[in-house]
Amino acid sequence: MATDTLKNDTGGAVGAWSVRRILLDNGALTALVVLVVAMSLLSGDFLTTQNLLNVGVQAAVTAILAFGVTFVIVSAGIDLSVGSVAALSATVLAWTATSEGVPVWLAVILAVATGLACGFVNGALISYGKLPPFIATLAMLSIGRGLSLVISQGSPIAFPDSVSVLGDTLGGLLPVPVLVMIAMGLVTALILTRTYIGRSMYAIGGNEEAARLSGLRVKRQKLVIYALSGLFAAVAGIVLASRLVSAQPQAAQGYELDAIAAVVIGGASLAGGVGKASGTLIGALILAVLRNGLNLLSVSAFWQQVVIGVVIALAVLLDTARRRAGATPVPAGASGGGGKRGAIQLAVAAVCVAAVVGAVSFLNPGSSPTTTKVGMSLSTLNNPFFVQMREGAEAEAKAAGIDLTVTDAQNDASQQANQLQNFTSSGVTSVIVNPVDSDAIGPAVRGANKAGIPVIAADRGVNKAETEALVASDNVAGGKLAAKTLAERLGGKGRIVVLQGTAGTSASRERGAGFAEGIKAYPDIQVVARQPADFDRTKGLDVMTNLLQANPGIDGVFAENDEMALGAVKALGSRAGKDVAVIGFDGTPDGLKAVEAGTLYASIAQQPAELGRIAVRNAIRAAQGKDVETMVKVPVKVVTQKNAADFS
Numbered sequence: 001m002a003t004d005t006l007k008n009d010t011g012g013a014v015g016a017w018s019v020r021r022i023l024l025d026n027g028a029l030t031a032l033v034v035l036v037v038a039m040s041l042l043s044g045d046f047l048t049t050q051n052l053l054n055v056g057v058q059a060a061v062t063a064i065l066a067f068g069v070t071f072v073i074v075s076a077g078i079d080l081s082v083g084s085v086a087a088l089s090a091t092v093l094a095w096t097a098t099s100e101g102v103p104v105w106l107a108v109i110l111a112v113a114t115g116l117a118c119g120f121v122n123g124a125l126i127s128y129g130k131l132p133p134f135i136a137t138l139a140m141l142s143i144g145r146g147l148s149l150v151i152s153q154g155s156p157i158a159f160p161d162s163v164s165v166l167g168d169t170l171g172g173l174l175p176v177p178v179l180v181m182i183a184m185g186l187v188t189a190l191i192l193t194r195t196y197i198g199r200s201m202y203a204i205g206g207n208e209e210a211a212r213l214s215g216l217r218v219k220r221q222k223l224v225i226y227a228l229s230g231l232f233a234a235v236a237g238i239v240l241a242s243r244l245v246s247a248q249p250q251a252a253q254g255y256e257l258d259a260i261a262a263v264v265i266g267g268a269s270l271a272g273g274v275g276k277a278s279g280t281l282i283g284a285l286i287l288a289v290l291r292n293g294l295n296l297l298s299v300s301a302f303w304q305q306v307v308i309g310v311v312i313a314l315a316v317l318l319d320t321a322r323r324r325a326g327a328t329p330v331p332a333g334a335s336g337g338g339g340k341r342g343a344i345q346l347a348v349a350a351v352c353v354a355a356v357v358g359a360v361s362f363l364n365p366g367s368s369p370t371t372t373k374v375g376m377s378l379s380t381l382n383n384p385f386f387v388q389m390r391e392g393a394e395a396e397a398k399a400a401g402i403d404l405t406v407t408d409a410q411n412d413a414s415q416q417a418n419q420l421q422n423f424t425s426s427g428v429t430s431v432i433v434n435p436v437d438s439d440a441i442g443p444a445v446r447g448a449n450k451a452g453i454p455v456i457a458a459d460r461g462v463n464k465a466e467t468e469a470l471v472a473s474d475n476v477a478g479g480k481l482a483a484k485t486l487a488e489r490l491g492g493k494g495r496i497v498v499l500q501g502t503a504g505t506s507a508s509r510e511r512g513a514g515f516a517e518g519i520k521a522y523p524d525i526q527v528v529a530r531q532p533a534d535f536d537r538t539k540g541l542d543v544m545t546n547l548l549q550a551n552p553g554i555d556g557v558f559a560e561n562d563e564m565a566l567g568a569v570k571a572l573g574s575r576a577g578k579d580v581a582v583i584g585f586d587g588t589p590d591g592l593k594a595v596e597a598g599t600l601y602a603s604i605a606q607q608p609a610e611l612g613r614i615a616v617r618n619a620i621r622a623a624q625g626k627d628v629e630t631m632v633k634v635p636v637k638v639v640t641q642k643n644a645a646d647f648s
Contacts, residue, residue: 015229028266028282031311039293045426046293054421059288060177061086061240061414065255065575066230066262066280067188071225072193073263076205077126077273080137083255083288084144085118087248091148091237094157094247104160112234118144121229123223148249154441154503154532156246157606167242169445177239179350181281184235205272210332215276218601220276232448244413244440245464249503255448261312262287279456286311295422301381301408328503341479361457374401374619375423376432379460379505381408383535384564384588385608392612393432400545400620413440413504420444424451429623430468432615434458438506441465455621458615459606460506468622471615471632473606475507478636481520482583482604485638486556489581489601493524494555497547499540499568500532501560508535511585513559528554533564540567548572562591569599576590587639596644605639605647 093111096102125136266279397404409416445465501508532537559565565584587605594600
């Protein structure tokens with residue numbers, strides 16, 4: 001009897017140890033299951049077939065990029081260039097197939113070759129140039145993005161229809177991006193587990209010097225490893241552009257960080273030697289579930305970044321715990337202390353899960369019991385103009401007693417497409433979209449059209465899809481007005497510079513085109529420089545400072561928004577408003593204060609808060625089945641020191 005009791009106790013201890021090991025070794029999978037359960041409980045819209053397919057589509061590009069990054073991280077390297085390489089490869093495909101008339105099949109080969117070449121250059125710089133992987137791939141990040149902008153001239157390029165099918169569905173149900181993701185995952189698993197190069201990755205990551213001394217040609221292997229990463233980035237870029245039916249030169253910005261995060265969350269170690277394809281896939285799905293679920297719960301995009309950062313930190317902590325557990329031998333006769341430690345760990349995990357669920361519940365007090373539910377996707381909230389648009393929209397929604405959910409696309413056309421997909425599957429009654437790009441948002445709007453959800457375009461139109469109304473100012477007319485105002489201030493002659501917005505955005509293109517057309521009427525005014533400053537005040541300051549070194553005698557500045565204009569004012573110092581006339585665009589509060597102070601000569605005011613209010617009114621009318629005007633113009637006005645008080 002004593003012997004039987006001892007056996008039972010030992011078996012129970014070993015069983016508890018085994019459960020602990022399973023939980024630690026499959027932490028990413030456990031986290032994914034917990035997330036799915038939590039999101040299902042918190043949102044009735046999450047666990048639907050359509051939304052789960054949305055999650056798969058939204059994870060596809062990140063997962064494909066991450067599969068390529070897995071090779072690099074397993075070998076103890078890092079690749080920061082995959083986002084830029086993806087954008088460059090897609091741009092090469094679109095440019096060669098459309099502008100250059102190259103057959104589509106050859107254009108696809110050239111795009112893939114572009115990714116391979118970028119990866120090969122990374123590998124060569126690291127292996128033979130002795131550059132740290134961080135520096136080499138950081139350089140390629142800049143080179144790839146720059147070449148993408150050079151080839152496209154900063155504007156999106158339409159994608160060939162025969163390749164765009166990669167962004168569609170198979171049989172009207174199964175998304176092709178998901179199939180590509182699965183195929184690339186299988187290829188990754190095969191390479192890692194069944195090939196010589198895969199075994200080499202683990203050997204190099206485990207101990208590079210030992211691998212070299214054992215006869216492994218480490219330098220050649222690194223060339224192949226980084227070339228594979230570039231190849232996977234090219235495939236991801238093609239899939240992304242297919243979804244957006246256009247190659248965006250600014251696409252996939254920041255995706256390299258998501259890819260690295262997915263690999264780490266999936267259990268790989270940045271120290272090398274550890275990682276697998278299934279873990280990377282789970283990591284990408286975790287990020288997609290988080291973003292999708294938090295969107296459905298109306299959690300701010302700013303909070304979403306916080307939550308994702310916490311998840312990454314927890315993943316690394318879990319990896320540390322797993323490694324420590326792996327270093328501890330399984331006890332032959334586990335004592336009660338081990339059981340207590342396991343119980344404590346499980347209790348801590350339970351508390352963490354409860355804290356996450358509680359935090360999400362706190363951030364999401366629940367939808368109001370209204371019948372009208374409107375989703376609004378703004379191109380960015382990192383700009384006072386769109387912040388005012390949101391405030392106007394929220395004020396109108398509150399007055400009307402309707403439920404308004406506002407999301408921030410962060411100037412990422414792919415992320416905005418995801419947000420509209422989420423709105424469609426969550427059962428909103430109407431959608432307001434302020435497009436990052438008018439062409440790229442078309443497929444997502446068509447999806448809303450099929451679901452019978454009316455769409456209102458705000459500030460920028462939508463191409464190749466139906467919208468109930470466009471509520472906007474005329475950016476081209478505003479650009480012409482800015483040209484006329486600046487020319488009159490300079491007396492029809494002088495030297496000026498233009499600060500352009502984010503390359504590829506319709507607002508920058510339209511305002512710039514309007515200004516260029518308007519300034520042609522004044523042949524004695526010379527535009528000595530045009531440089532992008534990305535609608536950002538700090539970049540406006542830096543770019544303007546640099547331009548003044550080469551062009552110290554300028555008389556005027558046109559900035560395509562007030563933020564860049566204020567940066568230019570700072571660079572000009574005491575010359576602003578006296579020797580140099582600066583004109584901005586948008587009529588933001590800070591811009592109006594500068595106009596009143598006389599440092600900013602004028603701003604083209606679009607009244608963004610009023611634009612947001614009108615957009616919500618039309619969205620409500622469309623949701624109720626009432627007629628709306630197809631084009632609603634919000635007046636654009638020139639604000640100078642004389643009338644600034646009226647706008648303030």
